[in-house]
Amino acid sequence: MKRALMFLPVLVAVAFGLFLYSGLGKDPQELDSALIGKPVPAFELQDLENPGRTLTPSVFQGQVSLLNVWGTWCPACRDEHEDLVWLAEEKGIPIIGLNYKDNRDAAVRWLRDLGNPYQLTLFDPQGSFGFDLGVYGAPETYIIDKQGIVRYRHVGVVNPQVWEEELEPVVRRYQEEGS
Secondary structure: OHHHHHHHHHHHHHHHHHHHHHHOOOOOOOOOOOOOOOEOOOOOEEEOOOOOOEEOHHHHEOOOEEEEEEOOOOHHHHHHHHHHHHHHHHOOOOEEEEEEOOOHHHHHHHHHHHOOOOOEEEEEOOOHHHHHHOOOOOOEEEEEOOEOEEEEEEEOOOOHHHHHHHHHHHHHHHHHOOO
16 A cells, blocks of 8 residues: 555646647647537627617628627737727727726727727626636637637737738638628
8 A cells, every 4th residue: 555655646646747748749729629519599688889879799690700808908809999890990890898897988988089990889797608618818719600600719919910810811711602
């Protein structure tokens, strides 16, 4: 019995080493999403700027769009905001905002002061829809196809390089499908 206990620390160290080794070479920005290939989860949320208007997954029907998760409390969201405005205004990319775990007045002020790249903004103050999406944090951006199916997830800031290398090819592919 004593002999078996002597090898226990070695076995634990080997197991821990194998666990760490399995993570080598993986991009920490790449988080798998169980929603890829599935419809956007059901929701009924208020429009950020028009609280009397209830929004549902139908907002994703008929166009390929980006769903951008953001909050005024998120420094990286501020970093990407100008690039989202550029995508909406210069590239004509439809972007739906998901204001996540935020204060309505602060979020409305943010959009008024920094510009509003969003066709509309879902207001998710408790983070319930974000939870259903599997949001890890903000910013996150999803590509939703014309049928409301989640096709891609990007965790982190969207900038021109991310747009050109990651998002634009996927958006173009789904824009061309069924057109």
